[in-house]
Structure formats: structure tokens, C-alpha cells
Amino acid sequence: MIQTAQDMKTYRKKIHKALGNQFLRKALDNFASSYKASRVKAFEGIDLEALRCRIADNKDHALPHLESLFQQFKEKAEAAGAVVHLAATAAEANDIIAQIARDNGVRAIVKSKSMTAEEIHLNDHLEAEGFTVTETDLGEWIIQLRHEGPSHMVMPAIHLSRRQVGGLFTDVTGRPVDLEDIDRMVKVARKELRPAFLAADMGVSGANFAIADTGTIGLVTNEGNARLTTTLPRVHVALVGLDKLLPNLEAALDILKILPRNATGQALTSYVTWITGAVECAASSTGKKILHIVFLDNGRLALARDPVFSEALRCIRCGACANVCPVYGKVGGHALGHVYIGAIGLILTYFYHGKNNDRAIVRNCLNCQACKSVCPAHIDLPYLIKQVYGNVLKDDGVKPAKNTILSFAMKNRKLFHGMLRMASVLQKPIVQKDAGVLRHLPFVFGKSQDFRTLPALAETPFREQWPSLRPRISEPVYRVALFGGCLVDFVSPEQAVALMKLLTVHHVQMEYPMGQTCCGLPAVMMAETETAVEVAIQNLQAMSPCQYDYILVLCASCGSHLKEGYRRLLASKPELAETLKTFQSKIMDFSSFMVNVLKVDPQKFVQTHTSVAYHSPCHLCRGLGVTREPRELLRTAGLNYIPCADEDVCCGFGGSYSLDFPEISAAILNQKLDHVESTGAEILVTDCPGCVLQLRGGMNQRGGRVRVRHIAEVVAENLKPR
Amino acid sequence: MIHNNLAMMFRERAERVQAVTASVHNMDDVFRYVIDQTLKENGNTIVAPDLDALQLQKLEDLCQASGLRLLHPPFRNHTGDIHTALTGANWAISETGTLVLDSGSEDIRIATMLSETHIAWISASRIAPDASALAAYLRGKMASPPGYMAFITGPSRTADIERVLAIGVHGPQRLHILVMEDDPS
Numbered sequence: 001m002i003q004t005a006q007d008m009k010t011y012r013k014k015i016h017k018a019l020g021n022q023f024l025r026k027a028l029d030n031f032a033s034s035y036k037a038s039r040v041k042a043f044e045g046i047d048l049e050a051l052r053c054r055i056a057d058n059k060d061h062a063l064p065h066l067e068s069l070f071q072q073f074k075e076k077a078e079a080a081g082a083v084v085h086l087a088a089t090a091a092e093a094n095d096i097i098a099q100i101a102r103d104n105g106v107r108a109i110v111k112s113k114s115m116t117a118e119e120i121h122l123n124d125h126l127e128a129e130g131f132t133v134t135e136t137d138l139g140e141w142i143i144q145l146r147h148e149g150p151s152h153m154v155m156p157a158i159h160l161s162r163r164q165v166g167g168l169f170t171d172v173t174g175r176p177v178d179l180e181d182i183d184r185m186v187k188v189a190r191k192e193l194r195p196a197f198l199a200a201d202m203g204v205s206g207a208n209f210a211i212a213d214t215g216t217i218g219l220v221t222n223e224g225n226a227r228l229t230t231t232l233p234r235v236h237v238a239l240v241g242l243d244k245l246l247p248n249l250e251a252a253l254d255i256l257k258i259l260p261r262n263a264t265g266q267a268l269t270s271y272v273t274w275i276t277g278a279v280e281c282a283a284s285s286t287g288k289k290i291l292h293i294v295f296l297d298n299g300r301l302a303l304a305r306d307p308v309f310s311e312a313l314r315c316i317r318c319g320a321c322a323n324v325c326p327v328y329g330k331v332g333g334h335a336l337g338h339v340y341i342g343a344i345g346l347i348l349t350y351f352y353h354g355k356n357n358d359r360a361i362v363r364n365c366l367n368c369q370a371c372k373s374v375c376p377a378h379i380d381l382p383y384l385i386k387q388v389y390g391n392v393l394k395d396d397g398v399k400p401a402k403n404t405i406l407s408f409a410m411k412n413r414k415l416f417h418g419m420l421r422m423a424s425v426l427q428k429p430i431v432q433k434d435a436g437v438l439r440h441l442p443f444v445f446g447k448s449q450d451f452r453t454l455p456a457l458a459e460t461p462f463r464e465q466w467p468s469l470r471p472r473i474s475e476p477v478y479r480v481a482l483f484g485g486c487l488v489d490f491v492s493p494e495q496a497v498a499l500m501k502l503l504t505v506h507h508v509q510m511e512y513p514m515g516q517t518c519c520g521l522p523a524v525m526m527a528e529t530e531t532a533v534e535v536a537i538q539n540l541q542a543m544s545p546c547q548y549d550y551i552l553v554l555c556a557s558c559g560s561h562l563k564e565g566y567r568r569l570l571a572s573k574p575e576l577a578e579t580l581k582t583f584q585s586k587i588m589d590f591s592s593f594m595v596n597v598l599k600v601d602p603q604k605f606v607q608t609h610t611s612v613a614y615h616s617p618c619h620l621c622r623g624l625g626v627t628r629e630p631r632e633l634l635r636t637a638g639l640n641y642i643p644c645a646d647e648d649v650c651c652g653f654g655g656s657y658s659l660d661f662p663e664i665s666a667a668i669l670n671q672k673l674d675h676v677e678s679t680g681a682e683i684l685v686t687d688c689p690g691c692v693l694q695l696r697g698g699m700n701q702r703g704g705r706v707r708v709r710h711i712a713e714v715v716a717e718n719l720k721p722r
Numbered sequence: 723m724i725h726n727n728l729a730m731m732f733r734e735r736a737e738r739v740q741a742v743t744a745s746v747h748n749m750d751d752v753f754r755y756v757i758d759q760t761l762k763e764n765g766n767t768i769v770a771p772d773l774d775a776l777q778l779q780k781l782e783d784l785c786q787a788s789g790l791r792l793l794h795p796p797f798r799n800h801t802g803d804i805h806t807a808l809t810g811a812n813w814a815i816s817e818t819g820t821l822v823l824d825s826g827s828e829d830i831r832i833a834t835m836l837s838e839t840h841i842a843w844i845s846a847s848r849i850a851p852d853a854s855a856l857a858a859y860l861r862g863k864m865a866s867p868p869g870y871m872a873f874i875t876g877p878s879r880t881a882d883i884e885r886v887l888a889i890g891v892h893g894p895q896r897l898h899i900l901v902m903e904d905d906p907s
Binding site for chain 1: 798801817819820826827828832835836857860863865872878879880883890891892
């Protein structure tokens with residue numbers, strides 16, 4: 001029933017359709033903003049960071065021992081009257097559960113919400129075996145009636161409007177249901193499902209925790225259906241992923257503290273149920289519940305042993321990675337996942353449902369790091385997504401043409417830069433000179449790129465201007481090197497010139513090492529790891545970190561990749577470890593250098609009070625953790641900074657992402673620009689040339705009057721004349 | 723004093739999640755509350771799975787005087803007609819406004835799951851600051867199976883339709899918590 005696109009063409013069609021769903025867009029928009037506020041509130045007074053680290057640690061300690069935790073759990077739970085099974089595959093789990101039902105003469109089954117049951121398509125299997133299966137979680141019941149998969153792990157029916165649900169309930173009950181009255185609809189479900197609970201012979205639940213040292217399962221729910229599912233029928237089957245095994249109650253209580261808060265902003269769900277063994281049950285002939293606990297492997301044990309991907313098993317299924325994902329916010333879960341949705345879904349799909357189901361969706365990641373910033377288990381989701389994408393490419397043995405071209409060009413700096421220079425000559429006929437943009441886009445981009453203008457390549461790249469520009473400061477206070485990155489060097493050299501002006505005024509000697517090349521992030525985004533490693537080594541050598549006090553970046557994406565990305569890429573090169581450490585310790589973004597190192601003085605700037613809005617680049621605020629400095633610098637430089645909604649939400653650029661998914665990129669961009677325009681600011685400032693490209697291109701295309709500038713430019717412009 | 727603070731915070735947090743709280747001094751207050759509330763809701767049945775025989779008789783007399791029916795176990799025979807369930811709670815958690823109720827008995831489970839209104843009383847001295855403060859108690863219970871331990875925080879709720887909060891989807895539609903102040907004697 002779940003149909004996930006297996007190629008990009010089909011996938012783009014699905015995305016186009018999702019983007020056209022106005023209800024979905026509005027519902028997800030409202031959700032995104034209210035979620036963020038309620039999450040912050042829910043964690044007030046809690047040391048969230050310590051808790052996240054503890055959860056990651058606990059999980060990492062448990063994962064290598066899943067088999068022995070399973071044995072311990074089995075021993076304890078069976079001593080308490082349960083029967084514990086281990087299913088190697090989805091098919092095996094389905095068979096075990098169907099067999100339990102047959103052995104106990106079951107006809108009717110009620111289910112409470114379980115993503116693991118969704119994973120193995122349990123309902124389809126049981127229904128094919130002749131059992132009646134009723135989902136009892138309201139959202140799950142709705143999607144079961146519609147024959148759909150969940151569009152969110154916690155709120156499976158978030159894609160539906162009250163009118164759609166009301167219509168559905170009218171059809172199902174044969175009685176008209178008020179299409180506006182949600183309370184009424186909830187009561188309809190209460191009334192319709194109560195007889196199903198009472199008639200059921202077997203209840204199937206999932207579990208949020210499996211506590212090994214007591215053989216206890218824990219269930220976290222709001223509606224109360226899991227309590228009824230585990231109480232009324234004489235047979236209870238709990239289907240549990242092996243990754244839910246924890247050594248003890250304390251580890252479970254840590255997760256419980258974070259799960260509801262991170263999922264829905266609730267301090268705690270209405271119900272948390274801890275079941276140990278077979279409790280009394282008058283409906284069973286023995287007077288004891290017939291309790292079976294079926295653990296599902298389905299690739300988990302192999303995953304737990306994987307040095308890179310085991311981290312994905314830390315997931316506690318809170319759904320937060322979808323809640324904050326700008327892509328999810330535009331297309332919803334049916335277009336951003338298979339069974340598991342959101343960032344973790346793009347990863348798990350490959351392991352649980354195969355590369356075909358992951359091939360297209362895994363590419364739908366901006367690498368904006370929003371998911372990573374809220375993950376309660378510190379899973380590096382964007383990194384794992386790119387790694388999975390790499391696996392898909394490897395498995396398929398076919399690479400997109402742009403991968404091959406990019407890798408070929410990037411590995412040889414002189415060739416790469418030569419190609420950029422050539423392009424700057426070739427583009428001449430289509431450059432609109434006064435505006436510095438391309439009048440129309442070269443055919444390779446296609447019509448879908450019309451949502452923004454693209455800047456022309458600079459006539460003279462910064463590296464060619466540099467020999468004549470290079471200032472010589474006598475007795476400089478600092479010696480710094482600029483890591484320009486492709487966009488500053490070849491598209492926006494004026495940003496580097498602005499930096500140079502500011503540094504000169506502050507007696508800082510700037511250098512521009514010529515051997516530097518692309519930081520390699522585009523290669524990472526395309527899962528070209530080998531190329532990424534090669535350019536990383538080139539840059540490390542070219543930047544000679546020992547010679548400078550700081551290595552400055554004007555591009556947040558380069559900066560975050562140099563500082564954090566290189567650590568992983570070069571982990572297997574111990575001979576570079578020392579240089580890398582020095583290199584990373586010297587990387588600094590523009591604003592931090594101005595505010596924290598130079599401690600720039602407002603006296604040096606004309607206080608123009610020009611009103612500016614600010615876009616916080618993903619790789620600055622989340623990648624490098626810099627949030628205060630740019631805003632402070634704007635004020636120091638005499639500008640009137642006006643806060644804007646969703647400043648830290650991605651602009652939709654994501655490098656090659658915007659070429660792969662132009663429609664989503666445009667939707668994210670337009671919302672950003674709407675927010676900016678509503679502030680009334682004259683200038684939109686940001687500190688990443690990629691964001692500038694996207695935001696300026698979008699603003700141009702809509703004919704907006706807000707100018708888009710790099711922070712170095714606006715700060716340099718306000719310098720008092722000497 | 724500590725009990726008072728914990729009790730205050732507990733009540734505040736429980737009310738945040740749509741529980742109704744009140745303060746009582748003894749079981750007579752509790753019984754009065756249960757009868758009044760049931761009458762107010764036009765209910766006509768009450769179950770009280772964890773009272774001792776003496777108290778149960780007292781409640782039954784009060785029910786009779788008010789024209790209400792006290793249902794007797796096993797409650798599986800009454801799954802369709804439980805209006806009010808009265809139970810105690812083993813512990814409460816102040817941080818989240820949560821009741822901790824040992825629900826190993828099937829009658830307690832059915833009472834607290836299938837009633838329209840659940841009224842629970844808890845002694846102020848049994849309010850713990852957070853769940854981890856109860857870890858030893860919970861671990862002890864889990865180590866002597868079988869067991870069914872319930873954390874109950876507010877009435878049953880859902881936000882599955884347009885994320886609009888709706889109360890009372892499968893479990894009780896109302897949760898009242900009566901905090902019994904320590905007897906000064």
C-alpha cells in the first residue's frame with residue numbers, strides 16, 4: 001500500500017503533487033512553528049545537553065550487547081510467564097505472530113500504535129491470514145481506513161484535514177459526522193472502537209522500552225488504547241525492535257524524560273505502562289494473560305555492528321527530525337520517507353526496506369543540520385544520510401553525470417579553476433552586466449530553476465585580483481589567511497575585498513594561499529567521499545596553518561566543513577592528525593573574528609541605523625554554533641537589526657540540492673523571503689555566499705526591494721572614512 | 723513544608739494537563755467527592771477496586787443514600803457501565819503531575835481504563851519530585867513479577883486530527899485527583 005518512488009522522475013512528480021496540497025502545507029507550517037515553541041518550553045529547567053549525551057552513551061553501550069541483553073530479557077520475562085521470540089526477518093516475525101494467533105484460536109485482533117508493526121506490514125499479513133485487525137490509535141485507525149501509511153511517526157494522520165476525517169467517519173459509520181467538530185469525531189472513534197476492544201481475542205502492541213534486567217516492556221501513549229489493548233484481550237503480543245533493549249530501568253527513565261518533550265512538547269504522555277510478565281486476566285482460561293514478546297532483528301544486529309551506521313539505532317522514535325526538517329515542512333511524510341519518515345527514515349529505509357525504496361528519497365536532504373540539532377540521541381543524521389546515499393550509488397553502480405564530472409574536475413585544482421575561468425568567458429553573451437546576473441539560464445539548468453536568478457561568474461576571480469590587492473601591514477596585530485571557497489573566489493570576490501578592507505583598518509595582515517581549492521563539501525553532498533578526502537588533503541597542505549594566527553572563512557558551509565567535516569574525512573590519516581588539529585583550531589568565521597578577537601569598536605563605524613534583517617546560515621548557527629556574534633556585529637557596525645521569524649531555518653539552497661529539487665528549494669526560499677519582507681528591513685544580511693546567491697536570486701526574481709548582502713560588505717561599508 | 727511544595731507543584735502540573743485537583747483530609751471527604759461528582763455528571767455507577775471491606779461498605783451505604791450503584795468485581799462483567807472509578811495511587815510525581823498506580827489487579831486496570839471519570843486520591847506524603855526518585859520502588863515492583871505499573875498523567879487525550887487537543891479518546895474522559903493532606907494527629 002505504501003508506494004515510494006524508486007527513481008527521481010517518479011519522485012519529482014510525487015513532490016510536485018505534495019507541494020500543491022495547500023492544506024498539507026499550512027498544517028505542516030503551523031506545526032513547525034508551534035512545535036519549536038512548545039519544545040523549548042518543555043525543556044525549561046532541564047539540562048537537555050547532559051540528558052542527550054547520557055541517552056547516546058546508554059544506547060552506545062547497549063548496542064554491542066543486544067544479543068546478551070536479549071538473552072537476559074528472555075530469561076527474566078519467561079520466568080515471569082511470558083514467551084519471548086526472536087524473529088530474524090520481517091517475514092519471520094509475521095509468521096510467528098500469525099502462529100500465536102492460530103495456536104490460541106484468535107479471530108479478532110486489536111492493535112495499538114507500533115512503528116515496528118508498520119515496518120513489517122503486520123496488518124497486511126494478518127489480514128491475509130484471515131484475521132480481523134483493527135488499529136485503535138486514532139491516527140492509525142484513520143490511515144488504516146484510508147489504506148495509507150503513516151505520514152509522521154508520532155502523528156500518523158497529520159496530512160489529513162478534519163473535513164477529510166469527518167467524511168471518512170461518515171462513510172464508515174453510515175451516520176453523518178459534523179465535518180468541523182473534532183471533539184465529536186474523537187467520540188465517534190471512542191464509540192466505534194470500544195466494541196472492537198471488547199470483542200478482540202488478541203492485542204498487539206509495540207514497546208518503547210525493553211528492560212533486560214527485569215524483562216519489563218514500557219509503553220508510552222496518550223490515548224489509552226495501548227492500555228486497553230494490553231488488558232482486555234486474553235492474548236497480548238508485543239512486537240519490539242531489538243534496538244529497544246536497555247540494560248535497566250534507569251536508562252528507560254532517561255529516555256522517558258526526553259521522549260514526550262521532544263516529540264510533542266509534552267512533559268509526559270497521559271499514560272506510561274510498564275508490563276512485567278503475565279498478569280492476571282479473567283478472559284484467559286488459566287486466569288493469566290497469554291503474553292508473547294516478539295523481538296525483531298530485520299537487520300538490526302548487523303547494523304549494531306556497523307562502525308558508521310550503528311548510531312542510527314540510537315533512535316527513540318520521537319519524530320523530531322521530521323518536525324524541524326524544512327523539506328518535511330513542505331512535502332510531508334508521504335514524500336519524505338517510506339515507512340519510517342523524516343531524516344531517520346531516509347537512513348533506516350535503506351536497511352529495513354531496501355535500496356530501491358531509498359534511492360530517490362535519500363537525496364532529499366538539504367544538509368541543513370536542523371534534525372541533528374534536535375535529535376535526543378545525538379545521531380548525526382545529515383552525515384548518515386550522505387553515507388547511505390553513497391551506499392545506494394555504490395549498490396546501483398551507476399552515478400549521476402554530475403558526480404562523475406565534479407569528481408573529475410575537483411581532484412585537479414588547476415583544471416577545476418581553469419574550467420571556472422573558461423565558464424566566465426563563455427557566459428559573457430548571457431550576462432546582464434549592470435546586475436551581475438545571468439539574463440537567462442544555460443539550457444542545462446532547465447526551466448525549473450527559474451525561481452531565482454543566478455549570479456554571473458566574476459569577471460576576475462579574487463585569486464587573480466589578489467596579487468595587486470594584497471595589503472602590506474607593518475607590525476600587524478595578527479596574521480590571518482582567508483579560505484575563500486569557490487563562491488567567494490569565483491562569484492563574489494567583493495566579499496573578500498570587503499574583508500580585506502576591514503582587516504587592513506584593524507592592522508591585520510591578510511594572506512590568500514593560492515593552493516587552496518574547493519573545500520570539498522559539494523563532493524560530500526554527492527557522496528563522493530574519495531574526492532572529498534583528496535581536496536581536504538590539498539587544502540590542509542595549501543593553507544599551512546602553522547603560519548597564521550587564524551584561518552578566516554566568509555562561507556559558513558566551508559567553515560563548518562573544514563572544522564567538523566574534515567575530522568571525519570581524515571580520521572584514517574594519522575599522519576595528518578597534527579596538522580589537522582592546528583588547522584581546525586585556527587578556523588574562524590568572519591563575525592566571531594570581528595567580535596571576539598578584534599573586539600571591534602562602534603566608534604569606527606558610521607551609525608547609519610539602516611534596518612537589516614538577518615538570515616542565520618545553517619552551517620554557521622548549527623554547524624559552527626555561532627549565533628550571538630553576527631547579530632552583535634550588525635549593531636556595533638551601526639545597523640538597526642530587526643529580528644525576523646525563522647531566522648535559523650534554511651534558505652533552501654543546499655548547494656546541488658537546489659538543482660535536484662528546485663521546487664522544494666523555491667518553496668523554502670519563498671517562505672523565507674516572505675518573512676524577511678514582512679520585517680520591513682531594507683537589507684537582508686547573511687554570512688554565507690551560498691545563502692546570498694539563493695536569497696538574492698530569489699529576491700531578484702520576485703522583484704523584491706530588499707537588498708541581500710554578505711555581512712562583511714555591510715560592515716565594511718559602514719566604516720568611517722579615515 | 724517539603725510535602726506542601728511538592729503537593730503544590732504536583733497539583734499545578736496535573737491541572738496543566740486537564741486533571742482536576744482538590745484537597746481532602748480523610749476518606750469521608752473522598753467518598754463525598756466521589757458521590758457528588760458522579761451525581762453532577764449524571765452518572766449512576768461507581769467502582770472502587772482497592773478499598774478494604776469496611777470502607778467499601780461505607781461507600782456502598784453512601785451510594786445507596788444517593789441513588790447510586792456500587793458495582794462489585796469482577797469488573798469484566800461491567801465493562802459497559804462503569805461511570806466513576808475511585809482508586810488510590812501508590813505514588814505521585816510532582817514534576818509531571820503524574821499518578822503511579824500499581825495495576826497488577828485486573829479490576830484496577832478495568833476500572834481506570836473503562837470508566838468515564840477516574841477519581842484518585844493520594845496522600846501528600848507520597849508525592850515524589852520526579853520519576854527517578856521512584857526508581858527503587860519501581861525496580862522492586864518489576865523484580866517481583868508479574869506486574870502492570872501505570873503512570874497516569876491527566877485524562878486520555880489525542881491530537882491526531884489537525885493536532886487539536888481532544889480529551890477522552892479511549893480512556894477516562896475526566897481525571898480528578900484528591901490530595902490528602904497529612905493528618906496532623
